[in-house]
Amino acid sequence: MATLNTILERATTILNDHEEGFINTTWSKAELLGWAQEALEHIAELRPDNFTTTMNIPLRPGSAQEAPEGVRAVLDVFGNVRANADGSTEISDDVSSVDQNLIRRFKKKRCLPEDDDGVCGDPGDNYRVTNFIRDPFNMRRFRVEPPVPEGANVEVSASVILIPSVEEGSLDDEIGVSATAVLHWVLMRAYAKDMESEFATRERAFYYSAFYSALGEGYFADSRISSGFHLGLEGHGDPRSGAPRELRKISGGAA
Structure with missing residues (x-):
């Protein structure tokens, strides 16, 4: 699997910007690096399963919650994270x-979990999340029922789409997605700097189409290229497919 450094070195070579003493001029x-981050963002939109993982999310007081930075979407909440006496944790409850519309139909506020005597529980005692409601307009936000009480230390285990942050310190990290697609996006953005050549x-145009082809999205790419999208000419141009030449790939990289 290719690393971020491999991708950037390959891009620099193709761009002929690797002369000794004048690299990346x-x-x-x-x-x-910024364009590589863009590539990951776009891949996440087309192939979210490539970035799906499980993580614990700390909750704040109240019902409304928001995922930590870097999380594109909260897909599901499995259960409450419980701390054991030995310091380990487990997922319970x-x-x-x-559905959010269903919740709105209830007039009576949800009671917190009952105590051993069957009485509505104390807000600070044995709290647990029972319901998870997605925000239909922002996939990073969600609600929990009953609301988290003030002073409670609560975490839930959730399935999320987490996009890694690309930084210079992460150059040796392996890219867990199509390295070829990332390379093509970086090259497309690099050539976009020269608007007159x-x-x-x-x-x-070629690398824009190649990016989507590497992800199996050839039809979408062709329709966008024919529209003149990459030139700022949305709605202009006749339908035509991408350049009929072999896509350039990173040797040993993820396809």
Whole structure:
């Protein structure tokens, strides 16, 4: 599996920006890193399963919650995280997913879990989340029922889409997605810097199409290219497929 450094070195070579003593002169490494981050963001939109993982999310007081930075979406909440006496943790008390419109139909506020005597529980005693409600307008936000009481230390285990943050310190980290697609996006953005060169325009269009083709999204790419999207000409141009040449791939990289 290719590393981020492998991808950037390959991009620098293809861009012919690797002369000894003058490496990354036209396209700085910071620019390439930023475009690699963009690539991951776009891949997450098309292939969210590549970024799906499980993590514990600390909850704040009240019903409304928001995922930590870097999380694109909260897909599901499995249960409450319980601390054991030996310091280990376990997931207990399954959480049910409830439709937001259904919750609104209930006039009576949900009672906290009952105590041993069957009485409505104390807000600070044995609290647990029972229901999880997705925000239909923002996948990073969600609600829990009953609301988290003030002073309670609560975590839930959740399935999330987590996009890694690309930084210079992470150059040796393996890319867990299509390295070829990331490379193609970086090259597309690099050639987009030159808006007057006919060669750069052709390369930009090719790598834009190649990015989607690497992810199995060839039809979408062709429709976008034919519209003139990459040139700021949305709605112009006749339908035509991408350049008929072999896609450039990273040797040993993830397809």
